Amino acid sequence: MVNFPLRRHWIGRIRLAFTLLGLPQTLCTSGVRYGQAISSSYCRLYPTMPSSESPHVKSRCPQYPGSNIKRFPVPDDKVNWAQQWPQYDPVSYTTPLILNKPAWADPDIGAFSPKFNTVDNGVDRTSFEGSYQVENGKPLNPRGRTGLAGRGLLGRWGPNHAADPIVTRWKVDAKGAKMHHSVSARPLLQFVSIKRKDCGEWAIPGGMVDPGEQVSLTLQREFSEEALNSLSASPEDRAKIQERITNLFKSSGFEVYKGYVDDPRNTDNAWMETVAVNFHDDQGNSVSELPLQAGDDAGQVQWVDIDSSFPLYANHSNFLELVAKERKAHW
16 A cells, blocks of 8 residues: 555645535545436455555446446556557546536646646646546546546546545543554544445545635535534534534645545546545544444444544545554554
């Protein structure tokens, strides 16, 4: 596994939007809406993201999620765009939801002229991976072929930026003492996890980012709505929730990862990237004291022990492993 350096991260001016809001369609981690549940058992076999030297795996899942669309099979040795492959002929697919032109999605190529590898009219089209190629007016996935052209379920051509807040605390006994794992003898960390309604997998709450607003404020709102159900709380309870959340999120967190995400929704022309940040309630006296309650779009929410055996959505296990190592906790 690649060791990504953890460093203090002061959150800049980007806005988290369309993350687990009360919308007609189920909204998934990273802000992508699904109209139906997906079956991703094949993808679950690979719990971590590939390094930049390894070919992406989940991005080549045989069947595109939320559809009956089959990807063009891409072997490992043909993933890299530099590898000549005249026979490569992927189907182009963009979900009707995206083609209906919601405000958060790009129009189709030809209907507008985006400027890639830059901030284009307020939309960040730069990639954490560096400059990416553009062919026939369409951006190419920097990690290579996926077996599917178009945008699939993703709103933006090119990089679709997301943010993942990882809220953690120490697991303690009835007397408030840290609990340790029976084998590793390391202290046990817990994180706030939601159970996604779209596929039933546990995950870190997260959502899409856009320029224009302090992400720290938006992360607070999304976390409070989905993990604490603040929208249904009384004004008094809502104020209490806001105070605790503000105290935790106003400090700088640890940037766990920033880069490409090997996600089953990726295509040749649209892909997920994220910034994952850890906010730790070290004393257990801020968010830890608030009762967790799932919002409308999260099936369940609870504090979950961080452990390598616990199955998680996409590459979230990778993020938590890095957090555990940084905190010198059990993994």
